[in-house]
Amino acid sequence: MLRIERPVCSGYATEAQTIMIGDIPLSVLVASVLAASVPLIIIALGEMITEKSGVINLSLDGAVLFSAMVAFVVAKESDSLIVGFLAGGCAGMVTGLIVGYFSIYLHLSQVAVGFALSLLCRDLAYFLGNPYSRVQGPTLISSKLPFHDMLPDFLQKITTQPLTVPFALGLIVLLVWFFKSSRAGLQVRSVGENPAAAFARGLNPNRIQMLTVLAGSFLVGIGGAAYSLSLKPGWGRPQGAEGIGWIALALVIFGSWQPSRVALGALLFAFLQVSGIGLQSLFPTIPSQVFQTAPFPLMIFTLIIMHYSTSKTRKHGEKDSGLHKWLGILFMSRAPKSLGKSYRQE
Numbered sequence: 001m002l003r004i005e006r007p008v009c010s011g012y013a014t015e016a017q018t019i020m021i022g023d024i025p026l027s028v029l030v031a032s033v034l035a036a037s038v039p040l041i042i043i044a045l046g047e048m049i050t051e052k053s054g055v056i057n058l059s060l061d062g063a064v065l066f067s068a069m070v071a072f073v074v075a076k077e078s079d080s081l082i083v084g085f086l087a088g089g090c091a092g093m094v095t096g097l098i099v100g101y102f103s104i105y106l107h108l109s110q111v112a113v114g115f116a117l118s119l120l121c122r123d124l125a126y127f128l129g130n131p132y133s134r135v136q137g138p139t140l141i142s143s144k145l146p147f148h149d150m151l152p153d154f155l156q157k158i159t160t161q162p163l164t165v166p167f168a169l170g171l172i173v174l175l176v177w178f179f180k181s182s183r184a185g186l187q188v189r190s191v192g193e194n195p196a197a198a199f200a201r202g203l204n205p206n207r208i209q210m211l212t213v214l215a216g217s218f219l220v221g222i223g224g225a226a227y228s229l230s231l232k233p234g235w236g237r238p239q240g241a242e243g244i245g246w247i248a249l250a251l252v253i254f255g256s257w258q259p260s261r262v263a264l265g266a267l268l269f270a271f272l273q274v275s276g277i278g279l280q281s282l283f284p285t286i287p288s289q290v291f292q293t294a295p296f297p298l299m300i301f302t303l304i305i306m307h308y309s310t311s312k313t314r315k316h317g318e319k320d321s322g323l324h325k326w327l328g329i330l331f332m333s334r335a336p337k338s339l340g341k342s343y344r345q346e
Helices: 026-052 060-078 081-105 110-128 153-159 164-181 183-193 195-200 205-231 244-254 259-282 288-293 295-319 323-331
Strands: 002-005 008-010 013-015 018-021
Touching: 026 060, 026 153, 026 164, 026 183, 026 205, 026 244, 026 259, 060 081, 060 110, 060 205, 060 244, 081 110, 081 205, 164 183, 164 205, 164 259, 183 195, 183 205, 195 205, 244 259
Parallel strands: none
Antiparallel strands: 002 018, 008 013
């Protein structure tokens, strides 16, 4: 529920009115949604990079857990957050190397390799990380802008965030430029659309796909590290990032393989997660597990609605108008034509 708390005067001091969403102030809600969406934004963008080249990485869910575990263990042992994040990125890159080698060079099923690797990484994460379960370690704290005190109270709360937030926002801008304006981005897109035609133009599709998979998997590892070193500090069983890999895969489709739209989908999912906390206080008789799991079916329901709308738009073409037309424009899926298909270079 939306309500506004009136100003409260005390002598010469006056507190500004606060907009409340349920029991959560609006500024706290916005800041929480932004912070909660960051790991998912990084993971989904990493997978989007991989899929842009025509390779689908289904090991995402296990890779996130494995990277989170490695990042926490290395950060604790080295007492360095930077080393921990880099270790998490390298752990994700290792999973990408396995997927890339078996699918690109050995021409095995990308779906089968990724799914099997996801289960293996998940079990390895819990087995190898068991000695560090519930152990305190280094945590990435929130930082303030240089001109923090000059901002209104509302913006002060929103902009007090860990460094992963500006990293994720900068990554969105960088990838928008990369795929639209850079030569390397054009090469990745051309390989994802038609690797045979790219090879005829002098490109090496296998090398480009492998480099892209490694880069995307490194970002997946950074996203996993953001869970155990920032959003959900520490390591445990369960960690709290279970199922995020599958949501990231859905967000790539939801975002039509476009960086800004993928990030928008991650923000939507984070909003569903954070708002569930406020709803739990409004409906105390409903079990807390309902609000913890609600974002997942709600996200799936949203994807179904988007699929129905875009399918209807494709079927009726220009005759469609209104909501269906705009939803079709916003969420029309444009998957790379060679996605999931192994290319045998002659």
